[in-house]
Amino acid sequence: MMGPINQKDSSLPWDTRMRFDRNKNTILVIDDELGPRESLRILFKGIYNVITAEDGEKGIKIFKENKDIIDAIILDLKMPKKSGIETLEEIRKIDEKVPVIILTGYGDMETAKKAIHLGTLEFMSKPFNVDEMEEIVKRAVNKRKAILESEKLKEELTLLNSRLNERIAQMEKLATIGQLSSEIIHEVNNLLTVIHGYTQLLLQEISGENISSKYLLTIESEIKRCKNIARSILEIAKSKPEARPMKDVCLNEIIRKIIEFLEISNIAKGIKFSLSLENDLPMIKGEPNHLHQAILNILINSIQAMNKRGEISVRTEKAKGKVLLIIKDTGKGIPQDIIDKITEPFFTTKEEGAGLGLSIASRIIKNHNGELKIFSKIGEGTEFKIYFPVSTLNMN
Known part of the structure; x- marks a missing residue:
């Protein structure tokens, strides 16, 4: 399915509002030089959706608004306005795990250490090797896929664990009730037997079809039903339920x-x-x-x-x-x-x-x-x- 990334913000570069294939992975290229941006866009045309930004500020804005669809970032280390390290720091505040590939022509060792500390996946020097770049981006996209699947599984596991804990708590309550049920039901059953006996005596004293007789017959019927229920609960409590036809x-x-x-x-x-x-x-x-x-x-x-x-x-x-x-x-x-x-x-x-x-x-x-x-x-x-x-x- 084809659709726009962000049509609402007309301040974004023209190529961030292009139509793209939602079935393909998406990479964001942040580089102040037009040459590398265009080279990467052409290289990955038909393989990935490619969004480009000419400086760190625009790159951060694009990533913030489209972070759910961006699977990897190719970032130039040396840029005016906002450096690659500063841009990477802002990106990490938005998403700690999105794979980032650093692209630079003359980065020093100290800058490289900072980039590694901020979770950089790979370093690529300019001019880059096409085959090597394809392999690294493929690896980055696969890593992103694995991260997202892992997070999804973690969420599902957390939900299942929560449901299991609820079920365990429920079973513990039922177990507590089960320990007491036999004694309680025995007492209730004894009381019902006494009430039933007195009801039968009253029925013998009352003759004819009158309201009192009707009420007592209803009471007797309900007592019998209560006794049957009590017997059923006792059967369950004994873990030897009789098959009720x-x-x-x-x-x-x-x-x-x-x-x-x-x-x-x-x-x-x-x-x-x-x-x-x-x-x-x-x-x-x-x-x-x-x-x-x-x-x-x-x-x-x-x-x-x-x-x-x-x-x-x-x-x-x-x-x-x-x-x-x-x-x-x-x-x-x-x-x-x-x-x-x-x-x-x-x-x-x-x-x-x-x-x-x-x-x-x-x-x-x-x-x-x-x-x-x-x-x-x-x-x-x-x-x-x-x-x-x-x-x-x-x-x-």
Whole structure:
């Protein structure tokens, strides 16, 4: 692709505004003599893009404005206005690693030492040998390429290292939780057993279809589900998880139960729910308690985001061989810079909460070969799209 180096600055020499090939390497020639500048431009025509400057000041300006595309510099040591050493010092302030080839006719030893100290790649005397110059410039360009690749790899390695450290920190947190989980869950399970027992006694005392009976049945159902979840966590803590059988599940049925529970509880007080569930929704393969937990966690997250005011719409539909669940709230929204982090364990923006709700939901969805996509806009709310593969029963 051809394009201008710098068309905005008309004060630059005519040959710095020439059209050049972006697929070729670029060299900058800084020399007060026209002869060497033209010789080098002709020598490397068709091989490299050549930019020339007749003094140090212009050379520095050109390099500063085009440093990202200049791969090597050929610099005359003896020049009026600003000497080659002074020019080299300024270039090194801009870029410490760009290869520089010194070109001189009568440089002394002291000047040569300064140039070497400033990171000069090679010295060439005037008049230069064409073959030698070609070889040195080729070496300089290759060195620049190696430097840039090395820096890129270093950046990638730093990024990977940072991600690895984050992952290690995350795993350490999970390990700490894992050490405590068995004891905690045993205690919770014992409490649930007691509550379950009293609930069953109350159900025996209440006769007929009334509101109290309905509430108690809901409580009993939720206690059973909590006990199942507690058992699952204990299985994981023991590192001997029992294979939980997947079965055909009606997603609409799970959603209705969750919404019914939320509507009669204080959790969703002040929240309006809007349901649009597709009638002929295919079955999905899953573990009902886990799916219930995942969807409930997402809904609770939406409820908390709205501070008990607003609307949550829940919709299901068929989507190209998959079942799609869409949960949309009218909450405050999630900033784009953290939206990729909200499903990480222990990440939370709330003053209260462990930051595990969406993490658990995300993990459950993945375990069901599902996919969770999150879209959000500040001041407008958040949309969760969950895709589940349909059961093979539907396919047959």
